[in-house]
């Protein structure tokens with residue numbers, strides 16, 4: 494016998510409930526305020542997963558609802574991808590009037606969700622294993638189309654192309670920007686938005702990531718935080734749902750030159766592995782492990798000094814230091830319209846210092862540096878602090894074992910690692926101790942920020958010189974599409 498779902502079985506009130514035909518059988522169908530569809534089939538009650546109606550179309554007398562259900566749930570068959578399956582649910586209202594009412598209610602429900610309607614999508618055909626185009630066409634575009642999201646697609650043609658577009662685009666035309674790429678394009682987008690005169694408004698535009706690079710640290714951090722596997726499908730679904738979260742932005746400055754970082758800054762071992770392994774780009778993310786092993790066997794140490802303003806609770810790290818080497822913020826000229834970095838009174842802060850030699854200095858904004866690297870397990874997206882991971886002297890065997898611990902973040906428990914949170918940071922990079930005529934590389938978000946003398950590809954120009962640079966954090970400045 495057909496029966497309506499009991500109200501206490503529904504997760505939220507019914508928006509509409511009516512008898513319809515499903516697979517030729519008349520059954521009650523209910524749409525709840527949470528976006529669940531309930532119907533009975535062969536005497537059993539079924540439901541789609543909450544809030545996973547993507548869109549619907551009317552096909553003659555029938556209504557086709559495009560849905561996503563969690564793998565293993567529901568009854569329809571369709572493509573299974575990640576933890577979700579795309580399924581169509583088709584029903585036939587018993588009258589024209591009922592069909593119109595269903596369409597109105599489904600439309601109202603979808604409108605109430607605040608999902609993005611138009612997105613600018615960057616596809617980087619060069620990132621990672623050069624598969625972004627394929628990922629976009631096979632995994633991303635069909636889902637966006639099913640969700641009725643209008644796309645403006647832009648393949649990036651060269652380095653900084655995305656930044657160039659973002660700097661001058663009409664932000665009011667879009668509900669978000671999507672990067673089908675690695676973290677490099679995301680950083681370009683954030684920097685492009687911050688260089689605009691209207692950066693305050695522009696930064697409210699949510700940015701979504703679909704993993705198609707080598708590292709994919711940002712999207713891994715976003716999805717892993719809520720226990721979702723890092724896949725193009727889950728990333729696309731989280732963009733479709735339209736939830737957002739704010740993200741701290743670190744301003745790195747050297748004199749009047751500025752760079753805005755959202756992922757990390759590395760100097761020493763991590764930077765050398767990240768940048769010098771580019772010659773193994775064809776290996777995908779395995780390049781980091783292979784080259785990492787090589788770098789530890791021939792370990793380098795660097796002279797230098799770091800200064801930092803510790804977050805509350807981390808005041809015991811390092812030694813007290815004077816703020817004399819901290820630059821006062823440079824005055825803003827009329828020509829500089831973009832964001833100038835946070836208005837922090839650095840000279841009034843309690844600075845501490847650690848002197849070299851260093852094996853590695855690593856600052857992290859989010860937990861994952863790459864899909865297999867939980868660099869800073871305690872990092873938060875918008876706590877206003879950067880996690881600092883410092884390694885000084887460390888035996889090679891211990892270092893090799895630490896490499897294996899990067900995948901679950903337990904490296905920070907090692908007695909060879911100092912792990913703390915900082916509000917501001919100064920790096921004074923020095924030369925290698927084994928070959929003092931050679932210097933290192935400073936890497937921010939996977940790109941070279943500065944190259945020292947006789948370092949890898951030292952003839953190529955970088956944004957900053959291999960010299961003192963200063964970092965401050967602005968809490969929650971950028972906006973990301975996020976699964977929750």
Ligand SMILES: Nc1ncnc2c1ncn2[C@@H]1O[C@H](COP(=O)(O)OP(=O)(O)OP(=O)(O)O)[C@@H](O)[C@H]1O
Nearest residue numbers: 620621649650652653674675676677706707708709
């Ligand atoms: N058509 C292109 N040719 C060459 N480089 C490009 C092109 N389009 C974009 N780029 C540059 O490719 C660089 C790397 O891109 P991306 O971050 O997407 O991949 P990745 O470096 O493999 O991944 P990750 O940053 O996550 O490690 C960026 O600096 C970007 O500017």
